[in-house]
Amino acid sequence: MAVLAAKSVLKETDSKVNRARSNQLKMVENRIGFAGLESELSIYDTYESANRVGLDSDGITLCGMLTGKKVVHCDDVAFDFLPQQSFVMSPNQHIDIDFPLAKEQAPTTCLTINLSQARIQQISDQLNFKNKPMMEIGEWRYRDSDHLHMDLSQPTQSLLERLVALYSENSDERDLMIELGISELTVRMLQQQARNFLLKQLDYDPELTGLHKALQHIENYLDLPLDTEQLQKLACMSRSKFFQRFKQQLGCTPGEYQMQRRIEVSANKLKQGMSVTQASIESGFQNVSHFSRRFYLRYGKSPTEFKRLNTLAEC
Template structure:
């Protein structure tokens, strides 16, 4: 997501400007800022390292700013963690981290926000009261047993930048600002967790959930035009209700979700050496090649051709 990459660069610049002291240690050098309801930390690693332990006693939000990490979590397949991505760790969890690219002049940088479980429970209750889910989706709840890894929206990147400034600078209403912005972060976390769960198990919910049925239709029809009216009909909702519940459940609009799914599928297709960019654009139902290229670059920060050459070379 190109916009997100710009915001990550701005966050990184702010971090550098606010932290001029030499590091106390070269691996996971930590600087923390405590608030009433949260602890904000910045981690810098200046040399390559492997299997570095990170423990989380309370729920922890992690956001990558620069460099790359490889995360080892339980029995899961190790995965890369890069800028404009987030990772939410459940309480009482431990992960191990590799730093393959860290250098003294190009540190791998990450921020974390530790959140009391009671604070999350409070926000969950408010969400169920003020922004209830559809009847078939059940109530909002926080899964304290699972980690969640996701790509940031522009609003999440902006929120992290705001939190950084609130924690590291003096404000007359610091506690109030921390409370407001951590509440927004928790909402994003819960919406992402809900989205990941529904998308992972959408086939199980198709007969019960209108939103799951709409998701299934989107996944099966990425190669053709998809109208919101059609999706609303499938979900058995009015167009206005469908927009509201979809945004409420996923934190993004139906159109943005469709665009993301098409870009994800395009990334897979571009790995095929027998397909060129025009072929991929056609397979995804785009009538305009230039529109496809523009959309792809907005979401990935690179053109389809550049992406294809990089992946095929690797």
């Protein structure tokens, strides 16, 4: 089930939301908001196409697309913002947004979750206490420079769906469950930023550390079987030390990381119009059925459906 399902979950859990949305069809944009103890969820429906609509963030805001398409202009760069993707705005950041597909019968819909900076710092401190900071990434912290425009993994999609349903609930445990979900979402965000920071360092100097050398080798030979002995030699570490350091820094084993990167690379190839079979082969998969199963686990959609949706979004 993709993030799009969050919209249907919301409709099923709170009829007041349905009425609020259906009564606003004449508005250019309609916002519905729900407050938690340290966070706030908003759902935006936009009913008319528009260009260069300005948006300013006064805090850390995670945005997720549900339906339609936006074009985001950020830091002199423009990119398509599509369903199954996230984008994180930093405090005091300004962006401009185009809504090329929005119309009354098929609104462009997105959600935002405003996150508490104090809570993010608290979680960072907990991670730093539990896991000694490593020189490759430094301390766990939120990085303003990484806006995390990325395709959502299936676990993160499911987490957003649960959060949308929780915000619209009316129960004694609501606030506690929301904050638990927000904590998980924050950890996932910090882990992804740390990974991105580590990978960006490869563009400047792939031999900064032994771990960087191992990562660069994996990136260069994604389509080949993983050679863990070669990775250990490049990292100048014993097998146990290498696996420990790798998992601490990237949150997974080298084999899991290679699989994640193969799937991410194949997704980009599908977006560019490549056939499923060719994307599978060029990403290191020799069996299309195996590729399709792994792809579904990552994105919650078959490669064919993923390609079709991204192609439609470009229209």
